[in-house]
Amino acid sequence: MIQPLADKVRPHGFDEMVGQEHLVGKNGVLRRMVDSGHITNMIFFGPPGTGKTTAANIIAERSGMTLRKLNATTASLADVKEVIEETGTLLGGDGILLYLDEIQYFNKKQQQSLLEYIEDGRITLIASTTENPYFYVYNAIISRSAVFEFRPVSHGEIKRALERTLAVLNKDENTNVTCPDDAFDALSGAGAGDVRRSIGLLENAFYLAAAGDCNITTELIRSFTPKVLGSFDRAGDVHYDLLSCLQKSIRGSDPDAAVFYLAKLLEGGDLVSACRRLQVIASEDIGLAYPMAAVITRACVESARELGLPEGRIPLANAAVMLATAPKSNSAYTALAKANEDIAQGRGQNVPTHLRSPNFVGYKYPHEYANHWTAQQYLPDELKNAHYYEYGDNKTEQAAKAYWDNIKKK
Numbered sequence: 001m002i003q004p005l006a007d008k009v010r011p012h013g014f015d016e017m018v019g020q021e022h023l024v025g026k027n028g029v030l031r032r033m034v035d036s037g038h039i040t041n042m043i044f045f046g047p048p049g050t051g052k053t054t055a056a057n058i059i060a061e062r063s064g065m066t067l068r069k070l071n072a073t074t075a076s077l078a079d080v081k082e083v084i085e086e087t088g089t090l091l092g093g094d095g096i097l098l099y100l101d102e103i104q105y106f107n108k109k110q111q112q113s114l115l116e117y118i119e120d121g122r123i124t125l126i127a128s129t130t131e132n133p134y135f136y137v138y139n140a141i142i143s144r145s146a147v148f149e150f151r152p153v154s155h156g157e158i159k160r161a162l163e164r165t166l167a168v169l170n171k172d173e174n175t176n177v178t179c180p181d182d183a184f185d186a187l188s189g190a191g192a193g194d195v196r197r198s199i200g201l202l203e204n205a206f207y208l209a210a211a212g213d214c215n216i217t218t219e220l221i222r223s224f225t226p227k228v229l230g231s232f233d234r235a236g237d238v239h240y241d242l243l244s245c246l247q248k249s250i251r252g253s254d255p256d257a258a259v260f261y262l263a264k265l266l267e268g269g270d271l272v273s274a275c276r277r278l279q280v281i282a283s284e285d286i287g288l289a290y291p292m293a294a295v296i297t298r299a300c301v302e303s304a305r306e307l308g309l310p311e312g313r314i315p316l317a318n319a320a321v322m323l324a325t326a327p328k329s330n331s332a333y334t335a336l337a338k339a340n341e342d343i344a345q346g347r348g349q350n351v352p353t354h355l356r357s358p359n360f361v362g363y364k365y366p367h368e369y370a371n372h373w374t375a376q377q378y379l380p381d382e383l384k385n386a387h388y389y390e391y392g393d394n395k396t397e398q399a400a401k402a403y404w405d406n407i408k409k410k
Contacts, residue, residue, distance in 0.1 A: 005203050006196045009165045010054050012061065018161045018195060019153030020051050030055065030148055039063050039097075041118055043137060044128040046150030049194030052128040055150075056099040065097040065124065072105040077113055084117055096123045103127035104136035111138040118144055152193025159188045161195050162202050169206050177209050179216040186218045190225045201225065242268075243277050246320070251285045255324040262320045266313050275301040278319050289329035289394035296322060329392035338388040348380035371407045 011017045014024040014031050023030040033040070039059065044052040053069075060067035068083045083098055103111070117123045118141070125145070129136060133147060153161075166179055179187075179202075187205070191198030204224060205216045242265050249257035265274045282297040300319035304312035342348060354362035355378065364376050377384055391401040 005165065005169070006199050009161070009168050009199065010057065012058065014055075014058060017051055017054060017058075018157035020055070020150055023148055023150070024051075024055065033146070034059055034062050037063075039065070039124055041125045041141075041145040042127070043103075043133050043142065043145045043147045044126065044150055045131070045133045045147070047152055047193055048130055049191070049196035049198075050150040050153055051195070052150050053099070053101065056097070056126045056128070059126065060097045060099075063095070063097065065095040067097050067099060069099045069101065071101045072103050072110075075100075077110055080114065080117075084122055098123045098125050100125060100127045102129060103133075104129045104131045108138055111141055115140055115144075153191075153195050154193075155185065155188040158191050158193075158195055158198050159184050162187055162198055165199050165202055166206065169203070173206075173210065175210050175214065177206055177214045177216060179205075183216045183218050183221060186221045186225075187216075190221065243273060246274070246277060247281050247285070250281050250320065250324045251328065253324055253328065255321045258320045258324040259317055262316060263313075266309065266316070269309065271304060271309055271312055271316075274316055275304060278316065278323065281323055282319075284333045285328055285330060286323055286326045287329040287332050287392075288397050288400075289327035289392055290396065293323060293326050327394045327396075329394050329397060331390055331392040331397060335389035342383060342386065348383045351380055352377055373407050375408075 014028070014034075017024050020028070020030075022028055025031065044055065046052060057067065066086065068086070070079055070083070080098075083096060086096055100106075100114075106114075114125060115138075118125055125141075127133075127137065127141070127145070133142060162179075162184055166177065169175070170177055183205075187198050187202050190201055201221065201224070202216075205220055208220060209216045242261055246258060246261040246265065249261055262274060278297050279294070279301060282294040286293040297319045300315040303315040306312075307315070354360060354364075354376075364374050366372050366374055366376075379386055391397045
């Protein structure tokens with residue numbers, strides 16, 4: 001069987017790994033744990049091609065344990081039990097390290113079945129996932145494991161892996177294919193943080209170049225590189241990360257970052273989620289500081305939906321920049337959250353009698369009083385002194401505060 005190139009050039013030590021300095025660098029927490037000889041159950045999570053499998057291989061080699069790999073997309077409990085049976089043989093003398101890839105595809109019952117083997121020490125589990133483990137991995141497994149996040153690999157680090165890979169290819173094929181820096185940069189960027197993807201692109205470019213002038217060019221790379229780069233899954237964490245980045249950029253009043261993350265969402269074809277999130281932002285983060293923001297955003301969203309992509313990007317860009325540069329207030333959002341806390345604790349079950357239908361006995365009709373206001377209790381008795389809303393320090397809310405302070409003679 002032909003060995004995939006990514007496996008052939010896979011590092012055999014932490015020093016050879018690219019990226020993940022926080023985990024496997026000289027002071028990385030994972031490296032220090034392995035160096036101490038303390039191998040515990042672990043969960044690796046992060047995007048594809050960031051070194052999760054490589055790290056598991058290195059840990060197995062360093063520990064002397066027998067490594068067994070299963071992929072949860074195809075494995076069953078019978079496969080797990082077959083691995084467990086090895087613990088009583090010579091193969092399992094130094095312990096079995098089970099690397100379970102894509103653990104999120106095991107259902108709750110399947111994941112629960114692993115607990116028995118983890119707790120009695122028959123296996124040491126390293127589970128990997130591209131999803132947030134706190135959403136997809138059984139809590140009891142998380143509580144018995146150390147959780148490590150693998151991050152997208154930077155362009156510079158991917159370039160190091162590509163240079164090493166090109167040397168291997170030239171040696172194996174007895175060729176002298178060259179790749180200038182700009183082409184290496186293009187390959188690194190095309191990987192979008194995924195080392196394996198960049199290596200696959202290099203392999204394709206290598207054989208095309210070897211059949212021609214033995215030079216890998218940026219034009220050659222672009223010929224088989226998709227326009228939309230990165231890991232974009234509308235049902236996965238990357239999608240929600242982009243939406244979160246969009247909102248936090250607007251909340252932080254950074255229009256450049258706002259249009260960047262909006263562009264990434266729209267390049268992935270996700271018009272609907274972008275429209276929904278911009279409307280949320282208009283009310284949650286701009287709120288009463290600029291009440292028209294919600295109206296303008298709604299108009300931009302309706303325009304974008306009518307236009308569709310790609311033209312729909314234009315009104316949404318207008319909305320994103322407007323929201324990012326608008327004054328901010330979350331006073332209403334915060335007030336609602338405070339009220340929800342009291343409701344969650346069961347407070348205020350009995351509303352005031354004078355507010356109840358049908359007769360509203362004792363109710364004072366504000367429009368019959370000067371300035372359309374009169375003092376009156378509206379909250380339930382046990383919450384009558386509760387204070388949820390605080391006026392924001394923006395011009396609009398301060399004007400409203402000054403008005404009501406005058407009316408209420410505060």
